[in-house]
Amino acid sequence: MDDNVTGPSGFGTSGPDNRGSDDRAQAADGAPVRRVRKRRTHQPQVRSHRLRRRVIIGSSVAVVVVVAFGAWLGFTAREAQANLEEARSHAQLAKDALLDGNTADAQRSAADADKYASRAYENTHSIPWSISAAVPVLGSPLATSQQISEVVRGLTHDVLTPAVDAGSTLAPDQLIQSGGRVNVQSLRNAVPVLDQTSVAAQSLSDQAHTIDEATYLDVVNEARTALQDQTAELSNLLSNTAIAAKVVPAMLGGDGPRNYFLGFQTNAEARGTGGLLGGFGIVRANDGGAKVDTLASNSELSMDKRPLDLGPEFEARYGASRPTTDFRNSNLSSHFPYAAQIWKSLWAQESGEQVDGVVATDPVALSYVLGAIGPVTMPDGEVITKDNVVELTESTAYVRFADDNAARKQYLQAIAARVVDKMTGKLSSPQALLDALGRAAGEGRIAVWSADPVLQQVLSGTKVGSAVPGDTAPYAGVVVNNLGGNKLDYYLTREIEYVADTCVSDTRSSTVTVRLTNNAPAGDFPQNVAGLVQGVGNVPKGTNSVDLSLLATRGATLRKVTVNGAQQFVFTGNELGHPVFNVRAMIPQGKTTEVTFELTEPTTPGEARVPVQPLVDSPNVSVDVPNCGS
Template sequence: MNDQSRGDAENPGASGTSAGEPSVRRIRKRTNVRSKSYKRKRSLITGGFVALLVVVALGLWLGYSAREARANLFEARNHAQLAKDALLDGNTEDAERSSADADKYANQAYDYTHNVPWSVASAIPWLGSPLETSQQISEVVRGLTSEVLTPAVAAGTSLAPNQLIASGGKVNLRPLQDAAPVLDQTAVAAQRWDDQAQAIDEPTYLASVSDARTQLQDQLSELSKLLGNTAIAAKLAPTMLGADGPRNYFMAFQTNAEARGTGGLLGGFGVIRANDGVARVDTLGRNSDLVGAAAPLDLGPEFAAQYGQSRPTTDIRNSNLSSHFPYAAQIWKSMWAQESGEQVDGAIATDPIALSYVLDAIGPVKMPDGEVINADNVVELTESTAYVRFADDNNARKQYLQTVASRVIDKMTGQIQSPQKLLDALGRAAGERRIAVWSTHPEEQAILSGTLLGHTVPNDAAPFAGVVINNQAGGKLDYHTTREIDYTAESCAGDTRRSTVTVKLTNNTPAGDFPDYVAGTFINTLGVPKGTNVSAVSLLATQGAQLRNVTVDGKPAVFLTGKEMGHPLFDVLVPVRQGQTTEIKYQLTEPAAPGEARVPVQPLVDDPTVTVDVPNCGA
């Protein structure tokens, strides 16, 4: 290394400069990578912490809102029930207070489920599903309290059973007439909210919300039907009970131990006379009192083709083979007119099971010999025991049954201890199709035909399976018969689909020495042993349906075809031996028509098992 080089090394400031120039110190800045990374991490941590706080706060708020919403919905339901009870008890003040409380809590529940955090969270796919369902539930409940409960209470307590039914069974008609417009409005509102409730989305998770949805749907469906029936009663009852002048009705007592289309053989009858809300039965008779009706009644070619051979319009025993109650009602009206010369305003039918519900409400009655008839024994006495007790004296049996009816009617038209129980009993009987009503007045019949009381076969295209049993043995073994009915159909993929209606009949007649009148066969063309029940089993199918095959216990069966109210009808004669079950299976091809499938239950002694698996092609 030379001197110059060494000098430069020793004096680095002189390097690259000329003599006399100032030296420049170069400093290289180093980027602090660690510092930037730290700041970024700190920002992320801070942001995450803030987000976590927001999520936690949102979760806490949603949890609080959910708790409050649930509590308020519970209170709304509780106060709505209190309002209903107070209304039925005639307590105006309590009803109004409870109604206002129910509305208040329903609105609070609505507010808690419609705040901004709840609405934002409910919009999150899948996760927000229970929140959205809760919103829909609270909206329906709020609508119910404001549009149904509040107007109903505002109508007053005049419709409370203890105010509506006075001493002696008189019905106060003026309150019904005054309340009719409000009841009609609330019924329409209830139906609208019921439709909305049925459309509430099923939550993707959270069983408690799903259960609340199902409970609301079930309760609202029941409420809608109740209010609809109440509105109908307010329209019909005043005029039918003589608000505009006296009315008379033929009343049929059916014996469903021997099955007929509308329930059972007409065993006895009465004539109800109604005027200004007071109804009395001043005539009681036996079916044999109507055997003199010789003039046939023209109910149209369809009816004549299906039932004409049985002479239903002149033979009281076959007067109600059809399940379409207006046919039987018109026949009874005609027969009574021929017998008495009187033209009635309509017809009513009932049975011993309905009588048991009434006795449960009004209490037992005592026969002239001291025998007590109550809710627990009236069905067995009138549908089974009486046929054995009076096996050799048909007139004595009919007189016994007539006396039972007379004693019950006398008590019903006397002092009613609990009008609410009586109305509940009648409502239960009507719901089970054990009370049927027909009116000669077209405007009244138009309303009745759309209700359970009308017992009409609907003339429309929706899926339908009406299973009708008519006793062909002439005995009383339908008292021991139980039924199972199943209606299934394929999907709605095409214009038509295959369907199956399966009917199982079980003859539960116990061992014993029954009179021929009970367990024998009147015309034993099938050669069956005593104790065998013989039934004509008819299927009224969906309009346009075609029968592909019918079997009895798996074997092809002979069948007859007909038509009623536009529905194809298929008849099979079926013997059911004592202690055995017989299965009838109808296999059909039917139109894939829109509408809920209907399986009306013929009111016999048993409570049949009915299952339906038919997709709604209009849903």
């Protein structure tokens, strides 16, 4: 018999496994036989069971690790968010303290802001966070958060801290002294730090605009957008402040007396720079102080002057309107340096005085100033406030003095004089006045030109310079000039849309759509408010007639212009390198007229710009033009 005894199934026979005893056994007849060990049929099942246990234990550990890591990330994210909020809060406290002239509190709050911003940076730049941020898609919000914390830390460390350290001299109560006098030496001392912080702020603003959009988590994207807006605003503020520190001391007589022509624009009758030159004054500046005298109406500027040569391009476009001799047409162009040079020339011929520069403003800016300094009271007891000054000067006065134009102009001069006197006297809140002037300048309601070429070079690149830019970036300058000789632009509202195709070709199609609405209410208006000058056409009283210009991107060509869907005849020209397209449009009372310019323009890099002409309204402007490079 074979030693390996097997049963029918082919496996070893069953029976007890006598471990630890002799391997031999006896057969039934008593003869000894060699016992064969039986293979354990349950061993694969045991191994499988043990493997499952290991997998379960390993999986459980992995789950615990993942959950713990997720909890750590959640905790760190909340901590980072809290630190960013603390940084923002302390930065605001530093700003408020600085504006109040409290240098010690400002420095303390700036240090706290930097401390919390650094903590947020550390929260989001640990090794585990960085590893997680590198995971495609899932790590996107973490990567965006890292970029946000980098910009915030840069703002507190490179902008806020040095600005506060040197900013005590720029506190409004230190900068503006008694009688409205500006401390020009403080401004000059601040130039190096302002230059440093404005450069840093611009760099951080650029960095903020390269932050990646998170693929999910709206709260992260909302923080990203808010940071981009805030850094852009801060960069503009610091840039403008640095420029002001360079030009204001000289312009306010820090190097000797300076004189300026101050033009008051009536934007109820639109002109390229805002409105018709309605009155003017001469500003006398010396050692940081300024006074206004020689307040007069536009009728003081006679129209028998010698013309001013502003070049063949200007003459070709505007010469027929005699802009350099007729003050009524002196600011048809939206390029303020043209109007400024004309006004300087007119005053020199009128008075023999050569001014050092020109400043323009309007009643809307006056309303901002009144909001800061408080109302003024006229000799008859009438109170002029921030809420009624625009209506009084742009509308009511034309009805009240419909039969006495000289009295109306005298009334407007009296209002201007009262506001100027209060503005240059003792101020209860210098900061409020600075804010008001800054808002007006930001809206183009204060424009400045200097006869000094060095100062003008600086001004020309700023908002307050109100100059048409000479670069090739996408541009849509929409300009309204009143053709009716009336004051209906007080009731005019505007909508402007500028859209363009993608950047795939050297040229692209673009469209500029302008909607003009005449909101003049029903009523019997005086002729000087709602009538039309002769030669415009036989149209109903109350109809607004305008010359609408588009200064387009350099190199752009026009395909067609439509007014309310009907193709129109177009006047073409050039101004400062920009092609210009003009149409004349009628806007019936209570109606909207839509003008559409269809263009082919070069696909040039740069952010698209739509400058807003400072009229009475605040127009709705929408831009959908891709930036084709940097």
